Amino acid sequence: xxxxxxxxxxxxxxxxxxxxxxxxxxxxxxxxxxxxxxxxxxxxxxxxxxxxxxxxxxxxxxxxxxxxxxxxxxxxxxxxxxxxxxxxxxxxxxxxxxxxxxxxxxxxxxxxxxxxxxxxxxxxxxxxxxxxxxxxxxxxxxxxxxxxxxxxxxxxxxxxxxxxxxxxxxxxxxxxxxxxxxxxxxxxxxxxxxxxxxxxxxxxxxxxxxxxxxxxxxxxxxxxxxxxxxxxxxxxxxxxxxxxxxxxxxxxxxxxxxxxxxxxxxxxxxxxxxxxxxxxxxxxxxxxxxxxxxxxxxxxxxxxxxxxxxxxxxxxxxxxxxxxxxxxxxxxxxxxxxxxxxxxxxxxxxxxxxxxxxxxxxxxxxxxxxxxxxxxxxxxxxxxxxxxxxxxxxxxxxxxxxxxxxxxxxxxxxxxxxxxxxxxxxxxxxxxxxxxxxxxxxxxxxxxxxxxxxxxxxxxxxxxx
Numbered sequence: 001x002x003x004x005x006x007x008x009x010x011x012x013x014x015x016x017x018x019x020x021x022x023x024x025x026x027x028x029x030x031x032x033x034x035x036x037x038x039x040x041x042x043x044x045x046x047x048x049x050x051x052x053x054x055x056x057x058x059x060x061x062x063x064x065x066x067x068x069x070x071x072x073x074x075x076x077x078x079x080x081x082x083x084x085x086x087x088x089x090x091x092x093x094x095x096x097x098x099x100x101x102x103x104x105x106x107x108x109x110x111x112x113x114x115x116x117x118x119x120x121x122x123x124x125x126x127x128x129x130x131x132x133x134x135x136x137x138x139x140x141x142x143x144x145x146x147x148x149x150x151x152x153x154x155x156x157x158x159x160x161x162x163x164x165x166x167x168x169x170x171x172x173x174x175x176x177x178x179x180x181x182x183x184x185x186x187x188x189x190x191x192x193x194x195x196x197x198x199x200x201x202x203x204x205x206x207x208x209x210x211x212x213x214x215x216x217x218x219x220x221x222x223x224x225x226x227x228x229x230x231x232x233x234x235x236x237x238x239x240x241x242x243x244x245x246x247x248x249x250x251x252x253x254x255x256x257x258x259x260x261x262x263x264x265x266x267x268x269x270x271x272x273x274x275x276x277x278x279x280x281x282x283x284x285x286x287x288x289x290x291x292x293x294x295x296x297x298x299x300x301x302x303x304x305x306x307x308x309x310x311x312x313x314x315x316x317x318x319x320x321x322x323x324x325x326x327x328x329x330x331x332x333x334x335x336x337x338x339x340x341x342x343x344x345x346x347x348x349x350x351x352x353x354x355x356x357x358x359x360x361x362x363x364x365x366x367x368x369x370x371x372x373x374x375x376x377x378x379x380x381x382x383x384x385x386x387x388x389x390x391x392x393x394x395x396x397x398x399x400x401x402x403x404x405x406x407x408x409x410x411x412x413x414x415x416x417x418x419x420x421x422x423x424x425x426x427x428x429x430x431x432x433x434x435x436x437x438x439x440x441x442x443x444x445x446x447x448x449x450x451x452x453x454x455x456x457x458x459x460x461x462x463x464x465x
Contacts, residue, residue: 001234001464002241007224007248010099010127010149010176015040017461018226020254021103021130022188022432023047024417025264027257029086033093034262034454036100041250043101043130044090046118047108048075048385048414049082061418063383068394072384076110080117087122099127101151105189106134107289109384109396112142119146128176133189133291134387135163140171149176151226155183155191156207157214164218178215179226179252180208186229187254187434189291190283198283198292204230209245221247228252232436232443235464253461255434259446261453268424269431272296274446276438288391288410296431300416303371303428308409310348310366311359312341328356328364335364360390360405367408378412385414 006013019035021027021043028050032042051059061078065071083102090100102118104111111131119126123146131139132153143150152168154160160178168175183192184201192198208225215223224247231237231251240249258265259273280297286304287293295301314335315322324342325334337345345356345366353366357375367375382392388402389395391410395402413430420429440446445460452460 001238004462007250009041009224012099014098016250017458018250018252019043019257020228020252021045022254025050025421028264029089030093031257031262032100033090036094036098038455038458039098040458041099041101042090043103044086046083046102046104048079049086051081051085068382068384075383075385076113079114083118084121087125091125101128101130102126103130106131106136107387109386115142130179132181137167140168144171144174149174151177151179153179153181155181157210160211161214175223177224177226179228180211182229185435187294188432189289189293192292212247224248224250226250226252230436232439233465234461255437256457259440259451260457261451266424269426272426273437274440276441278438281433281435281437286410288389288413289386290390294435296433298431299427300430307365307367310353311363312337312345313363357408359409360407365409375408378415379406
């Protein structure tokens with residue numbers, strides 16, 4: 001394989017190997033600091049990062065506010081405290097090597113005050129901010145204010161052009177790089193547009209060449225592009241190295257750092273990774289963000305699929321074919337279904353899915369009483385972790401509402417990601433994963449239960465394997 005040439009990232013020549021930032025404590029100061037110490041770019045997640053007390057013990061995230069707005073303010077303070085904690089740990093672990101970046105989601109709740117709150121306290125500890133999940137127009141302005149580089153995450157040249165024209169052309173000198181995140185292969189939330197088919201992946205090479213062309217139009221010939229999503233072994237990307245059509249390239253690894261000694265995920269989660277099979281990771285659209293996301297097909301996703309499959313359209317008055325009355329709720333209020341769908345509904349009720357919950361799309365889904373109680377409880381306990389949430393109908397606007405009915409087909413993303421990152425339940429929680437995760441069980445590097453250190457993984461990656 002061709003040798004890896006250093007790339008200037010956030011003002012320093014480093015290996016073109018980047019740890020992807022994974023939300024809610026899945027990439028933290030320990031993992032990102034170790035990655036930087038190995039000569040690359042470590043990225044910790046500042047999405048509700050863990051905070052530690054003076055004795056180094058985890059500070060539990062417990063909300064005491066009685067209203068969503070009160071809990072939202074608590075969430076902001078937890079996030080700022082956690083981001084500062086992880087930045088300090090990463091800096092200490094890096095031993096002054098490599099670069100440290102922090103990752104945020106533009107659609108997370110209160111992203112701007114959280115960015116200000118963290119960056120104002122970590123001068124010299126954090127060198128760049130990566131940000132995706134939306135169109136982060138104000139990212140550049142905030143980062144420039146604190147003297148750090150910014151790295152927007154995009155899935156197309158079109159998205160970059162929009163960001164550049166609207167905001168980034170004013171702050172070109174601080175643009176450290178552009179992260180191209182493949183919308184079909186990356187883990188977590190994906191940037192598929194409405195014009196792209198989730199079942200028909202496109203090759204990343206022509207899309208990244210198009211991105212480079214767009215950047216060259218803006219005078220950004222030497223600004224690196226990070227290829228993210230689907231990157232496992234660099235010998236599979238050799239034609240990207242020293243490619244004049246692409247210019248300077250770095251490779252971002254989100255999945256492989258999960259299975260390292262410094263990775264904070266549970267032992268059960270790590271064991272699950274080496275037993276995944278091809279096809280176990282799927283795109284779905286259950287996220288309350290409205291984005292597609294990539295996750296392991298476990299009982300959690302199967303439950304969400306079941307809810308949507310047990311779904312019928314209804315009318316509050318007889319109209320068209322919707323003339324079959326059906327009683328809903330404790331008061332037995334009538335809605336009208338088609339004759340055929342009333343048979344389905346009655347069959348679901350007979351199976352124990354006795355509770356019919358209304359969705360914003362004038363449909364009913366059928367769930368068990370326990371499922372309904374959990375859904376309603378989670379919606380009531382919302383703390384506004386997203387700028388707009390389909391599940392709870394929270395929104396970051398003057399009315400704090402999306403204006404739509406809360407959607408029981410979705411879920412509380414804050415609750416489940418906190419649960420899987422701080423516990424052993426990997427079957428009944430959302431397990432994000434990139435589509436290459438099944439390769440852990442096929443790669444001889446991980447034979448006989450071997451779990452490398454981050455340093456050993458970075459050394460392995462440099463061999464092309």
